[in-house]
Amino acid sequence: AQRVTQPEKLLSVFKGAPVELKCNYSYSGSPELFWYVQYSRQRLQLLLRHISRESIKGFTADLNKGETSFHLKKPFAQEEDSAMYYCALRSSDKLIFGTGTRLQVFP
Amino acid sequence: DAGVTQSPTHLIKTRGQQVTLRCSPKSGHDTVSWYQQALGQGPQFIFQYYEEEERQRGNFPDRFSGHQFPNYSSELNVNALLLGDSALYLCASSPEVGTPIFGYTFGSGTRLTVV
Numbered sequence: 001a002q003r004v005t006q007p008e009k010l011l012s013v014f015k016g017a018p019v020e021l022k023c024n025y026s027y028s029g030s031p032e033l034f035w036y037v038q039y040s041r042q043r044l045q046l047l048l049r050h051i052s053r054e055s056i057k058g059f060t061a062d063l064n065k066g067e068t069s070f071h072l073k074k075p076f077a078q079e080e081d082s083a084m085y086y087c088a089l090r091s092s093d094k095l096i097f098g099t100g101t102r103l104q105v106f107p
Numbered sequence: 108d109a110g111v112t113q114s115p116t117h118l119i120k121t122r123g124q125q126v127t128l129r130c131s132p133k134s135g136h137d138t139v140s141w142y143q144q145a146l147g148q149g150p151q152f153i154f155q156y157y158e159e160e161e162r163q164r165g166n167f168p169d170r171f172s173g174h175q176f177p178n179y180s181s182e183l184n185v186n187a188l189l190l191g192d193s194a195l196y197l198c199a200s201s202p203e204v205g206t207p208i209f210g211y212t213f214g215s216g217t218r219l220t221v222v
Contacts, residue, residue, distance in 0.1 A: 046210060095142075
């Protein structure tokens with residue numbers, strides 16, 4: 001079955017601390033993975049996609065096919081990073097989302 | 108460009124009633140997908156419309172139906188509402204199916220409360 005798992009509902013860190021939001025997936029074939037972010041009172045928006053190998057707002061994510069993971073990382077968290085983060089897997093032009101992780105960054 | 112617009116933003120309905128939600132896609136996008144996001148959950152795929160036809164469907168009952176118009180806008184209809192249908196309904200538009208760079212643009216959603 002195709003599935004995305006985000007094991008942490010809430011991750012709390014202090015400003016300047018490293019952040020790692022975990023994402024594991026189940027998919028037969030070559031996966032295409034994304035991270036979406038939803039800031040307070042804003043719409044869901046794309047943060048990054050693995051295929052582009054980009055860094056957005058200091059966040060990076062590496063696809064690890066051996067561990068079936070796509071963890072989101074940032075070396076130094078900022079208060080403005082506080083938001084809901086969703087990992088998503090593309091399947092036949094639709095997205096399968098995880099349940100999301102709320103990141104709280106304290107000053 | 109206004110992006111994806113959805114209406115209404117909030118809605119309260121009674122069990123057993125019917126509801127219609129509306130979505131206008133981003134300019135240049137011709138594919139519309141609908142998602143249901145229950146409280147504390149990630150969005151779940153309902154169905155996708157392309158060229159005015161339902162292209163694929165998630166695991167939702169037939170009470171959920173949709174339509175796409177020639178201008179690419181779309182409606183989501185839910186009949187015989189249940190309390191469990193209370194959720195945020197998201198519309199997402201995307202460029203033509205098969206475009207090499209896959210990308211959704213999401214609307215702000217319609218918050219449906221069934222009482």
